Amino acid sequence: MKRIVYLLLALLGITSLTYGFFHFHGSNAIHYVNSATLKGNHFYQNGWYYDGNDWAYVRNGHKLTRNRTINNVQYHFNQNGIQILPYRVNHQYELSANQGSTLQANNKYIILHDVGSEATGTQAASYMQRTAIPNRVYTNFIVGNNGIVYQIKRPSIVSWGAGTEANNNSAAQIELGRSQTQSGFEQDYKTYILLARDLAEKYSIPLTLDAGKADTRGLKSHLWVTQNLWGDHQDPYGYLKEHGISKKQLASDLANGI
Numbered sequence: 001m002k003r004i005v006y007l008l009l010a011l012l013g014i015t016s017l018t019y020g021f022f023h024f025h026g027s028n029a030i031h032y033v034n035s036a037t038l039k040g041n042h043f044y045q046n047g048w049y050y051d052g053n054d055w056a057y058v059r060n061g062h063k064l065t066r067n068r069t070i071n072n073v074q075y076h077f078n079q080n081g082i083q084i085l086p087y088r089v090n091h092q093y094e095l096s097a098n099q100g101s102t103l104q105a106n107n108k109y110i111i112l113h114d115v116g117s118e119a120t121g122t123q124a125a126s127y128m129q130r131t132a133i134p135n136r137v138y139t140n141f142i143v144g145n146n147g148i149v150y151q152i153k154r155p156s157i158v159s160w161g162a163g164t165e166a167n168n169n170s171a172a173q174i175e176l177g178r179s180q181t182q183s184g185f186e187q188d189y190k191t192y193i194l195l196a197r198d199l200a201e202k203y204s205i206p207l208t209l210d211a212g213k214a215d216t217r218g219l220k221s222h223l224w225v226t227q228n229l230w231g232d233h234q235d236p237y238g239y240l241k242e243h244g245i246s247k248k249q250l251a252s253d254l255a256n257g258i
Contacts, residue, residue, distance in 0.1 A: 043156065045107070048202045052154060053091075055083040055202070073201040073257075086198070087191045089149045093125040100132055101158035101167075107203040108169040108217045110196055111162050111225060113139060114176040114236035121177030121188070125150035136160050141195060144177025147187035149195055156203070162222060163230035165214070171203040176236055185243045193253045200254075209251040219254055221247075 038058065043050040047057050056077070057064045063081025067074065076084040115124045121144015129152065132138035139161040142150040153159050161173040176192050179185040196219060200207055208218040214228055222233040237247055 043154075045156070045202060046204050050154075053089075055085075056081045057083070071201050071204075073197055086194045087143075087147060087149050089151050090125075091151050093129040094151050095129065095132055095138065095153050100138060100153055101160065103158040103168070105156055105158045105167075105171055106169045107156065107171040107205060109166065109171070109220045110200055110203070110205055111139075111166060111170050111173040111220050111222060112176070112192075112196065112236055113161060113173060113222045113233075114239040115142070115144075115178060116233075116235055118178050120179070121145040121148055121150055124175060124177050125152060128152055132160075139173035139175050141172060142175040142177055143188050143192045143195060144179065145188075146179075146184050147191040149191060155199055162225045162233075165229050166220075166225045171205060172199050174199075176239065178239070182243065189240075189243070189245065190258050193258050196254055197257060207255045209247070209254055 038044065038049050041051075047059060049056045049058060057068070057070065057075070063077070064075075065077045065079055065081050067076050069075070076086075078084055117124075119127065121142050124144065125142045128138045128142065132152070137160050138152050140151065140153045140155050140157070140159045142152065144150070155172040158167050159170065159173045160167055161175075162170070167173075174192065174195060176188060179188055197207060199205075200219060206218045210221055210224040211218050221237065222231070222235045223237060225231055226233050237250075240246075240250060
């Protein structure tokens, strides 16, 4: 597709362009990036750039490629500098830009939920898409169906999942869908951890679970929100316990990876 776009523009005498994260001169991709240009056209945070689908990391004006460790989290980038995500993102149920909140969140927390019913990831994502506006309830992501990430709203945009203060201060809120098998749960749980760690690094959020009070940045359960901010939810600990995951294990997996 990008080569076709280049050829069409070349017919018009245009020999250099920026197409998403791919920067062309002639027909060859180059890795030099004008950061000012990217900041004007893509979400920017701590060296990370996001265009709604793909992530890239820019250091000294160049996109990183190959395997890299950034703040103790391992990342993989292809030859064009696009992050190779360790999970699959499905955008089928994503809200449009003008649906739900359009406010930028403060990046203090990432909040961890479970769906609170027997719904799978697909079922929860479909329901959330249909009812997000009238019910004013949705999160940024739902993980389920053997490790698929369903994106409902792009990260760093306020979601409505845990009360006003938590919502306004959460770079992302992540739901864990239900699985009827242990093997399915294990795939979902691994992706749940990978997604939380990935986003925490990108938004410079500490990999600590349920630490401190409202002014302490980190990864938070919905139970922590109830205890420190607002509400009456206890998730995700009950569902995790059903599958042999304690709070201590969750904290260790978030801090160290699986």
